[in-house]
Structures are given as C-alpha cells and as structure tokens.
Amino acid sequence: MGSQMQAGTIQQIRDGVITEGPVYLQVSALHPLGKKHKGVYSDGTDSIEAVFASTVSQLIESGNISNGCVVKLISFTCNLVNDSHKLISTECEVESAPDAGTTEQPSVKAEPKESNIASPTKENMPSNLKVEDRASSSPIANKKVKFEGTGSNTPHAVRRDSESVKTPAHPRIASLAASSRTPQPSPSEQPTPAPAGPPMDSPGLLVGSAKKAVLPIAALNPYNMNWTVKARLVKKGPKRSFSKGGTQSTSVFSIELVDEQGTQIEASVWRDLADRYYDLLEESKVYYVSKGKVKPANKTYSSMRNDYQLHLDSGSEIEECPDQDTSKMQAKLSIVPIDQLSLFIGKK
Template sequence: MASYQLTAGICSRLADVTNIEDDILNSSPTIQFLSFKKVAPTTNGATTVDRYRIIISDGEHFLQAMLATQLNHLIEDERIKKHSIAVIDKFSCNLVQDKRLLIILALTIVAKEATKIGNPTALQAPTVADTTNTTPAPGAASAGASSTTTTPTAAPPQPPRQQGRAGRPAIYPIESLSPYQNNWTIKARVVQKSDIRTWSNQRGEGKLFNVTLMDETGEIKATGFNQVVDELYDKIQEGKVYFFSRARVNLAKKKFSNIQNEYELSFERNTEVEECIDATNVPTIRYNFIELAKLIDLTKDSVCDVIGIVKEVTPLTEIISKAGKTLQKRELTLVDRSGYAVRLTLWGKQAESFVSDDQPVVAIKAANVGDFGGRSLSMFSTSIMQVNPDIPEAHALRGWYDAAGSEQTYQAYSNVGAGAGAFVQFDRAEILPLNEVKTRELGASDKADAFSARATIMHIKTDNIAYPACQTQGCNKKVLEGHDGWRCERCNKSWDKPHYRYVFPMACADYSGQAWLQGFNDVGEVLFGMTANEAIEIRDRDDIEFTKVVERAVGTAYNFACKAKQETFNDMTRVRYTIIKMMPLNYREEGKYLADLLRRSDWSKS
C-alpha cells in the first residue's frame, strides 16, 4: 500500500490557544482521520441536522474537530472512513471552553483506504507555569533548581479567543453557536428579511421582524422585538454581510421556522451589528433543488427548494383571511425539464412587487408543499425567491427552455389529490378488503380517510369518460363551446379545441365484495395507456375500436391508494372512494414482500 506524508506538527500548532498564525489559517494541511462520531441532538425533540465529531491526526498528535454539515455525505456515503487521508482545503478555528475546536469546511480526499500512520498521542494542556510570565532572580541561572526564586511581573491578559487580522475577535461559524457560549461574533449574510409584523392579544401589543443569516457552515434565524425593531430593522439590509454579536442563543421553535438549525438568535438592546466591507468567503443562498415531478414523493407541509420557468402569471387579487385581514395574492405556474407544471402562490408584498417579464427563471428556497390541486407550492415568511439568479442551474434551465421547453406540453398536478387524501401512499401491510372499508365507515365523518386496496376492475362507465378542460397549465376547469370557441370562464380565454381529461367511475372487486372507485386523469392514463385526447379521438372515429380499448382494461388487478370522503349532491349524502394512485401489480415486489413476511413470522418455530 502506498505511503503518505502527513503535515507534521499541524495538530499542536492548531491547538495553541495563545497564538495562531495567518499562514496556518491559509494552509492546506494533510491529515488522517482516526474516528467519526455522530453528535446526539440536544433539542426538545425537534428534528435536527446530524453533526459529526471527528478525530484527526498528523502522525504525532491527534486533535478533536467537527465536520461542517455540508460534508456529512462523505461519511454517510462512506467516501471517507477510518484512517482515510485527506487535505483540508478550508477550515476555521474557534475557542470553546478554553480549547481550540477545528471546523472542517472543505476537503480533498487523498486516499479512502490507508493504514494508521505513526502512534499519535493526545496533546497536553498547558500548565499554569507554561502561561505565567516570570522573571528569574539574579544568579538563578547558576543556582540549583531548589534555590530558584521568581519575581512575578504583570502578565498580559490572555485573549478570550483568537484575534483576527484587524484586531477583531475570532469569527465563530454559525453551526458552532450554542446557549453555552456568551462571547461570540459571527460573520453572516442576510439572505432573507421579513416585513415588520404586529400582534395584539390579552398580554399587550408588539411588533417583530426576523432575518435568515447564512455563512459557510449553515443558516440560523434571528428575531428582533419591539424597541429592537426600531433600532435594527432599517440598519440590516437583505443581501449584505454583517458582523453580529451579543445576541441571545435559544432553542429553535420549529413550529415557526423551517431552517435546519437546532438554535435561533434573539436580538437584544445591546446586540451589535456592523456591516462587513470584505464580504469574501460568505456564500449567498445555498439551494438543494428537486425536480417538480418529484413533488409527488413529498408529504404535505414538507419544505423544499425548487427552480423553474414562470410560464403563467395570474393577476393580483385580494382575499379575506379567516382572521378578517385583507391579503394580496398572486399565483405563478412553474415548469421544468421533468415535464411537470406546479402552481406557486405568492403573498403580500412579494405578490404585489412580482414582475413577470419574458417568463423569468425563479429559484425558491424553503417553499411549502401543499395539497391543493394535487400538489402546490406556497411561500413561508422565511422563504426566499430569486428572479433570474446568477447560478449554473438557472442558466441551464434558461437555455433549455428557449431551445425546446417553450413548445413542450407539461403535466399539471390534477385535482384528484385535493384535500386530505393528496398524500395517500399505497402500503401493502395496510391493505383493506373492500367490504371492510364499508363496514368501518371510512369517510363517514367530515375528515377524509385514506386506505390501500388490491382489486380487479369489473366494469367501467364510459358514458362521460372525459370532459373538455382548459388548456392553461394548472387550470383544468371545464370549458364550454361557444361562438368564439371553447371558453374558460376562470382564465377568461377561448381555445380552438379543449384539452380532454379523464373522469370516470369503475366497479372494482376483491374476495370480500365490490365498490365503485372514482378515477381521474392520471388513473385513466395508467388504465388505458393513452391520453384522454387520444381516447376521445378513437371514440369519435370508431365505436368498435373504442369498445375494445375499454374491454382490454377490464379484468386486470391493480394496487390502489384511495381516500374516502363524504360528499353531498342534490341533498343526498354519500361516501365517495377516490383513487389517488393506481399501480399495476409487480409480481416480483409482491413475492418479495410475502417472503419477507414469512421470514418475520418465523413459522419454523411453530
């Protein structure tokens, strides 16, 4: 196995709390990993991002360090292991409880597999004699140790933490903040600033604002109340970099924040905010984009980052909230390369100020996933939207759309999933016989109930198998034929021809009984293997061929994810069973599930 040269003495130099030279901070030392340990969350039960404590070695000594959360995947994907060799490209050093803590921000893997180099030992903490300034008495040089006397002089105060290049205290990374630290300074970019919000209740009135701060290691939310709002709101500008200190670190209230940090900051009267002129090495917004087609895999109220082209924009409208407040609202239709379109709702000033020129690219950080119309997106108060951002993903999307995407047809999330059943998933372990669905009276209350079923299609009603829908992405409203074509009252547009969408009931049966299940567009495309436009074209051209298409679909078994919900129509109340997702049987998966079930049952012992 190849031999590797580690940077000798780097651990002792990094651990020296009395001094750390600039050339060390700008170096790229080669080290070896000795161990990794996941740090257990210390919050009130809220989900937090995993963090890893690591031990590094230079062959002579070892030193404790932390891995920045953006590098977690290196451990989780086993790209680095025990005894791996790496070059630390970027790091910071911070003083925690009188010990130097190394934060690794970026690294290059030299060798994934290696043998342990040397026999590294722990660094010895400096003793009192090491850090006390003493002056030997005359003649002490020739005297024995027992006769040595010292005359203490005034010792310079030890710095509480590392001093920066301009005498500024050391900059702590955001991910190292905790309620157990008092004196700290962070250098962070304000990536989002909210409007000033007011409240009034039995305990009084007040106002607040919050900001999202970001550095290389992560994000954190900060909030200012009442008098602090007057002092800091105008001073803190979105997009700029500041030094922040003397704020209180609290446990994050996850109910009011979507930021992945177990702590948050509270600005106080003595909080110091100073603009940073040198804003290098402070990132702008960091995204983790998902394709619009994958929104189907997310649960309701999930948070995600998306990027898309604004294909449609609705006019600004006003709605009255349940609390009686007037809210400004605007809806955008976003599309991307996955071939899907989704509706994004903007509120307040963001809705008022949005200008859609030439179908821009928008990138949204921390959008909320809703279930209106199957899948939809909306903005939190802490969500961030950039129009035509200068990032590679935006440039690639712009080029694709201008070249081909503008002529493409997109799949809109249909209304089949509207309501509580939008995020129903099929679960083999929870399959219910159709008769039991009825005897349990699922859906009989005001709330929709989800269930999984496996049944065979016995009959399909084809009298009105599809309806003429609006061609606007995300609309799907029924259109009526008039003198000027097929008109959509919602969009106030007319079309030469409609875009047909499936809607039909079908009788399905299993060993226990039969039930009528309602299918919509996605279900029809799976069932018939063609779009509703194609099916209607066949029906209008040849009744016999259309009948054959329907007959081929009958007699096939499927797995169903459904919701049951009580509905009232013409003064008659009944429970409707709606198919959220329909999947052909995969016999390999079914067999594997049964085999696993047999192994778990351990029948051999019975």
C-alpha cells in the same frame, strides 16, 4: 498514508498560525453527535478533537469519510472551549482512503494548563511553617500545621471551611482557595456584551470595516459567543409586539441570512434592537452580524434547514458591510429524489 500530512500542523492551528486551508489531517474515532459528528484529527505527531458540521457529516454518513482516511480541510475554525481546543470542519474533501490494517486511533492529548501559582514546597513555604502530613499533593493545605517560634507551644489547626479559609498557610494558597470558590458561569449564562452599535437616536446603521474577521455560518455553535458573520439579508419578516402580565410591550421580528458558502440561518431580533433596526435593515443588503446567542432551532416554527438559530438582543451588533457583492451569497440547492419530495414540504 497522507503524503501531504505535515507534523506540527495541529499546533500551528491552535496557535493561530494556520487559519485557512488546505491542510491535510487523518480522521479517527468517528461517532455521531445529533445531526453532526465528532472525532479526532491527527497530523502524525499531535491530535485534536474534531467537530464536523452538518455539511461534512453527509460525507461521513455516505461512507466517503471513515476512520483512518486522510482529508483535505478547505474551511475550518478552531475554538477554545473549556480549556480545550476543538477543530470545527465546515468543508473538506477525501484525500486518501484508509491504509489496510489501520486500527490504531490516537487519543486527544491533554493540553497543559498554565498556572503561576506554585505548589507549597520546602523551598517556597514560610520558614516557620511545618507541614506534618506530606502525603497530600494538593496546593490547598487541608492538614494540621503548627507554627514554631511564635511564642506558644500550642499547635494551631488550619482547616478549609465552606465559606472561607480561617488561617491561610500562605498568601498564594489563600488566593487559590478564593478563586476555587468563585462560581464560573456556563456558556449559556454568560451575559451578552454591551452594545457597540449606534445609539437609540442614530440616523442609520454603522458601516463596518472591510477587513473584519468573520466565521462561516456553518461554524457557529452555542459555546462561542464572540463571533461575527458576514451575510446577505434574504428576507425580513413583520415586526410583532406583545406583552405578558401587563409588562412593557416587547418587539421582535425575524430575518433570514445566507453567507458566501450558501449556508442559511434564521435570526430573531428582540426588544430595543428590534425597534432600533427594523426600518434600517433592507433585504438583499450585506451586513456584519455579531455577539448574539446561538441556540438550537425550534423546528416547530422554523422551516430553515439549519440545526441552530440566532437570538439577537440589546448586546448584539449589526453593521452594514461596505462590500455589497452578493454574487456568492446564494442558498445552496440540494438534489432530492422525486420519491422523497414529500419529506421536504414546508421546508427551505
């Protein structure tokens, strides 16, 4: 089974030591996720949650990739989502079929969460603090405590209130209690970073570095907002302006992009960014696009064969790429049987 699989590969991917293929991993626990699939990758000793891009999902739907087989990952990216790593596969090949009788499916191991807050114990609690109920292992004291040697024999109750901790038992406990009440924004609510592009009166686009770390378009997902893609601008639509309820006019236009893997995606450029860049962007040129929002594509208005589309606003960045080689940036062509052509009318 997978003679080229090596133990420790997954941990090296998590640590960023391995960032590109080929690597060899075993597949298990496959299940559909919309037009994509999820599963688990294993290197024999460790495992990680796997997300298969739509291009790889076609191999799963056709039966070429199944539970237990070993695949050669050629192109992939590893993202940290909600304290858990996910390995997103954008290109892979079947290395070997499942072994006969292989039924065991490894589960994803929980990753340890680092914490520098010590739980209150006899050693690290203040000497005058006595916990009457030691059954709870929670780091937040929600039990009655009493202070000895304070000049009073009356025990003082410490309780956890919905607004604040009235009498914190320990400075570190108070710090943890405060952090646990701080609301954490979901990925869709996180503000887009401030723009680092040219100012409004800039005469042209910034030229980006030739050594930027880029993701393939197929690896984009709504949970990762810190991304950069390198793509050729295939088509630029007309700029439109509209206003609602007498508010200030808003500008928007659409562009179509394709990367070196031949994956296409549509992007909407909004507001200040639309006014700033519309006359500067040129079709057939290569650009770095980053820090936009990845949203599900609205198939009613988009004919692009991609499950996502990009939303670029004032916090996004567009830079001209110094390398203008477009020889590999051509849209992939799919072979379609003649009797199924009607299903692709109006699509690209």
